[in-house]
Amino acid sequence: MSAPDDTPDLASGAAGRPTLRTLSERTGLHVSTVSRALRRDPASDPTAALVHTAASELGYRRDPVAASLRTRRSGAIGMVAHALTDVVQAIVHEAIDQVAVQQGYDVLVASTRDDPAAQRQRVELLLSRRVDGLIIADAHEDGDYVDWVATLGIPYVLVMRRAGDHPAIVCDDREGGRQVGRHLVAQGHREIALLAGPGYSATSNDRAVGFREALAEAGVDLPADLVEPGGLHPTSGREGMDRLLARRPDLTAVFCASDFSAFGATTALRAAGLVPGRDVATVGFNDVTAAAALDLSSVRSAHAELGELAARTLIAAIDGVPAESASFPATLVVRGSSATPLGGGAVLSAGGGAPRAACDGPDPAVGPPRHGSASGTAAAAAADPSGAAR
Amino acid sequence: MSAPDDTPDLASGAAGRPTLRTLSERTGLHVSTVSRALRRDPASDPTAALVHTAASELGYRRDPVAASLRTRRSGAIGMVAHALTDVVQAIVHEAIDQVAVQQGYDVLVASTRDDPAAQRQRVELLLSRRVDGLIIADAHEDGDYVDWVATLGIPYVLVMRRAGDHPAIVCDDREGGRQVGRHLVAQGHREIALLAGPGYSATSNDRAVGFREALAEAGVDLPADLVEPGGLHPTSGREGMDRLLARRPDLTAVFCASDFSAFGATTALRAAGLVPGRDVATVGFNDVTAAAALDLSSVRSAHAELGELAARTLIAAIDGVPAESASFPATLVVRGSSATPLGGGAVLSAGGGAPRAACDGPDPAVGPPRHGSASGTAAAAAADPSGAAR
DNA sequence: GGTGCGACGGCAATCGTTTGCACGATGCTC
DNA sequence: GAGCATCGTGCAAACGATTGCCGTCGCACC
Numbered sequence: 001m002s003a004p005d006d007t008p009d010l011a012s013g014a015a016g017r018p019t020l021r022t023l024s025e026r027t028g029l030h031v032s033t034v035s036r037a038l039r040r041d042p043a044s045d046p047t048a049a050l051v052h053t054a055a056s057e058l059g060y061r062r063d064p065v066a067a068s069l070r071t072r073r074s075g076a077i078g079m080v081a082h083a084l085t086d087v088v089q090a091i092v093h094e095a096i097d098q099v100a101v102q103q104g105y106d107v108l109v110a111s112t113r114d115d116p117a118a119q120r121q122r123v124e125l126l127l128s129r130r131v132d133g134l135i136i137a138d139a140h141e142d143g144d145y146v147d148w149v150a151t152l153g154i155p156y157v158l159v160m161r162r163a164g165d166h167p168a169i170v171c172d173d174r175e176g177g178r179q180v181g182r183h184l185v186a187q188g189h190r191e192i193a194l195l196a197g198p199g200y201s202a203t204s205n206d207r208a209v210g211f212r213e214a215l216a217e218a219g220v221d222l223p224a225d226l227v228e229p230g231g232l233h234p235t236s237g238r239e240g241m242d243r244l245l246a247r248r249p250d251l252t253a254v255f256c257a258s259d260f261s262a263f264g265a266t267t268a269l270r271a272a273g274l275v276p277g278r279d280v281a282t283v284g285f286n287d288v289t290a291a292a293a294l295d296l297s298s299v300r301s302a303h304a305e306l307g308e309l310a311a312r313t314l315i316a317a318i319d320g321v322p323a324e325s326a327s328f329p330a331t332l333v334v335r336g337s338s339a340t341p342l343g344g345g346a347v348l349s350a351g352g353g354a355p356r357a358a359c360d361g362p363d364p365a366v367g368p369p370r371h372g373s374a375s376g377t378a379a380a381a382a383a384d385p386s387g388a389a390r
Numbered sequence: 391m392s393a394p395d396d397t398p399d400l401a402s403g404a405a406g407r408p409t410l411r412t413l414s415e416r417t418g419l420h421v422s423t424v425s426r427a428l429r430r431d432p433a434s435d436p437t438a439a440l441v442h443t444a445a446s447e448l449g450y451r452r453d454p455v456a457a458s459l460r461t462r463r464s465g466a467i468g469m470v471a472h473a474l475t476d477v478v479q480a481i482v483h484e485a486i487d488q489v490a491v492q493q494g495y496d497v498l499v500a501s502t503r504d505d506p507a508a509q510r511q512r513v514e515l516l517l518s519r520r521v522d523g524l525i526i527a528d529a530h531e532d533g534d535y536v537d538w539v540a541t542l543g544i545p546y547v548l549v550m551r552r553a554g555d556h557p558a559i560v561c562d563d564r565e566g567g568r569q570v571g572r573h574l575v576a577q578g579h580r581e582i583a584l585l586a587g588p589g590y591s592a593t594s595n596d597r598a599v600g601f602r603e604a605l606a607e608a609g610v611d612l613p614a615d616l617v618e619p620g621g622l623h624p625t626s627g628r629e630g631m632d633r634l635l636a637r638r639p640d641l642t643a644v645f646c647a648s649d650f651s652a653f654g655a656t657t658a659l660r661a662a663g664l665v666p667g668r669d670v671a672t673v674g675f676n677d678v679t680a681a682a683a684l685d686l687s688s689v690r691s692a693h694a695e696l697g698e699l700a701a702r703t704l705i706a707a708i709d710g711v712p713a714e715s716a717s718f719p720a721t722l723v724v725r726g727s728s729a730t731p732l733g734g735g736a737v738l739s740a741g742g743g744a745p746r747a748a749c750d751g752p753d754p755a756v757g758p759p760r761h762g763s764a765s766g767t768a769a770a771a772a773a774d775p776s777g778a779a780r
Numbered sequence: 781g782g783t784g785c786g787a788c789g790g791c792a793a794t795c796g797t798t799t800g801c802a803c804g805a806t807g808c809t810c
Numbered sequence: 811g812a813g814c815a816t817c818g819t820g821c822a823a824a825c826g827a828t829t830g831c832c833g834t835c836g837c838a839c840c
């Protein structure tokens with residue numbers, strides 16, 4: 001039996017996944033024609049239709065590796081996180097991933113533990129995988145990490161942590177810190193401690209700045225001995241809180257720049273025989289899911305939306321649209337850990353019994369981002385999409 | 391000026407990263423010779439030394455994309471997680487990543503939300519990136535997901551969740567569940583509820599099995615109306631607990647098959663005016679960092695070591711060593727949420743006074759894994775490295 | 781001094797896709 | 811109806827590394 005041109009019994013017939021060549025043999029068209037037809041709408045053209053049909057019959061999927069070699073683009077974007085075990089970074093990553101996959105990109109993620117050497121190394125690794133753009137979630141305000149990234153010649157956008165004037169999608173950390181400060185002052189606290197985050201992180205710094213602003217507005221002093229580094233982990237939070245308690249047993253409230261350090265602080269308070277929310281008002285930041293269980297007041301922002309917008313911004317940048325910064329609102333969620341006003345005897349728990357959450361249920365409306373300066377002030381409520389970050 | 395063969399002013403001189411050809415021009419050797427010399431020890435050979443010197447002078451880094459096209463290997467391994475926002479999966483991922491990078495591999499991660507369609511899709515995406523092996527962290531006991539993965543023809547290993555007889559690195563969930571059961575019974579509880587995990591997950595099932603075993607051993611009944619699905623998230627945990635409380639307000643203890651559902655359960659209890667640890671003993675599973683802050687009893691295992699071993703196992707499998715299953719110990723950590731015996735009183739616990747953590751401080755020795763059947767019984771203490779999976 | 785062996789280096793094909801160029805046919809405009 | 815633009819197709823050269831196959835050379839051994 002001679003081979004009808006219908007049954008491909010050529011060399012390529014047998015093994016492996018179908019390639020352009022398989023399709024070319026099947027359709028009788030040149031491989032380059034097939035390649036082009038595949039990028040057209042199947043309905044646009046008889047050839048396109050033919051090729052698409054053959055492709056789906058044979059289960060063809062283009063090989064991104066080979067394509068990437070030729071085009072020098074990979075269809076992948078890189079994300080650099082400080083640690084995915086930080087659930088906020090994981091949420092951001094997941095949102096990025098979802099948008100990216102939907103738009104035909106893969107996400108390659110690397111974590112650096114905020115170590116500058118690892119940052120360089122992992123970015124270079126991503127580069128050698130030819131990522132088409134970078135999302136940096138572990139930016140440092142000091143050092144030249146981000147400046148270096150900017151020289152790489154590929155699109156990039158920061159998320160969560162801003163740095164200098166680089167395009168960044170962040171939440172309004174400063175405003176969040178301000179709300180915490182106002183809240184604690186309003187509850188009657190005067191000896192308020194700050195368990196700060198690492199100095200290289202804009203989130204930490206901005207939260208602290210806003211917090212200090214609120215205290216200053218109210219005329220409340222924040223002496224140096226009420227400030228301790230609390231890191232990003234429960235362990236460092238616990239140690240910082242221990243030091244604070246040792247030095248200033250009279251403190252009545254503490255603002256932890258992250259929920260994780262707040263977890264550590266909570267443990268420290270309990271170990272000292274103190275009850276968070278009754279003896280020491282405690283507020284965290286980020287409102288991770290565990291915070292609700294812990295009845296911990298915290299500042300909420302829309303992390304998933306942050307990631308989503310970062311992904312869209314980057315993909316647009318890859319397509320030539322210059323990246324613009326944006327800032328999402330941050331809203332304090334008051335729960336039992338700070339709901340009781342200072343000295344509140346009867347106040348201690350107005351409700352049915354326990355010192356319960358004050359305004360937990362109704363989700364604080366997490367609106368759309370305000371475009372504009374990343375370190376934007378909370379003012380300017382007018383939806384003014386002007387003023388890109390310089 | 392004629393070109394001395396020292397200064398490469400050839401076409402390739404100007405732009406872009408150096409390639410093998412650049413090195414070839416620089417050294418006067420053929421590109422294939424350069425390629426081979428690069429894989430030799432620089433000290434082994436004058437040629438190798440020459441090439442390595444040139445390479446580091448020019449900052450050459452081989453292009454994994456091009457290499458991958460030719461070799462059909464990528465130097466990357468794929469990990470499929472159900473969600474990296476589950477901090478346990480994130481910990482496992484981070485451990486895998488660390489080992490992999492150290493061994494010269496990259497890790498490509500995809501998350502599937504336990505959706506079977508997404509599982510297929512993401513695995514195929516990883517495949518088209520030519521990953522050299524797969525680590526599956528979202529295995530289902532039902533369905534044919536893992537069986538399908540096994541037919542793909544690339545090395546794979548499961549982690550966290552086992553399935554059938556496939557090679558899996560897990561912790562001893564059954565033994566963990568058993569310890570929880572024994573503990574709650576020993577505390578005097580008889581109306582004990584189970585907030586189970588999803589039925590497709592071996593972790594959930596094994597934990598439940600061990601738990602039931604312990605109750606049965608003690609002659610304690612676990613009627614169907616004390617069992618509710620609690621999912622993997624605080625929301626589902628909260629809902630499940632609400633249903634349990636509505637149906638059986640007399641329950642005195644609850645075992646949540648994951649810490650996250652325990653968080654939700656805690657919220658539900660509080661909302662019902664009950665205090666976890668005083669009114670209803672609560673135990674979770676996994677001992678995530680927030681559990682300590684919440685004073686939640688939980689079952690601890692060495693997730694990072696799990697991930698590490700999974701990575702090593704997979705990389706060995708890529709090198710031809712057949713993958714073997716392993717099981718790590720799981721140890722109950724008793725904290726305030728379950729430290730008070732039922733009916734309180736003098737029984738309250740031999741120790742000092744407050745119903746504080748019973749065995750929290752001293753890290754329960756998290757030993758090396760016992761190799762052997764993934765569903766291994768806790769017996770066979772003898773360090774017996776025999777018995778591959780089945 | 782001849783033969784054989786091993787090591788090393790060069791040649792060229794290859795992985796699968798994209799893309800600039802050329803060519804022919806078609807359709808449109810004037 | 812002629813000229814010109816447009817479109818679709820084929821051709822072949824990339825992208826950068828790896829690798830089977832040889833030729834050549836050096837060395838050792840007989």
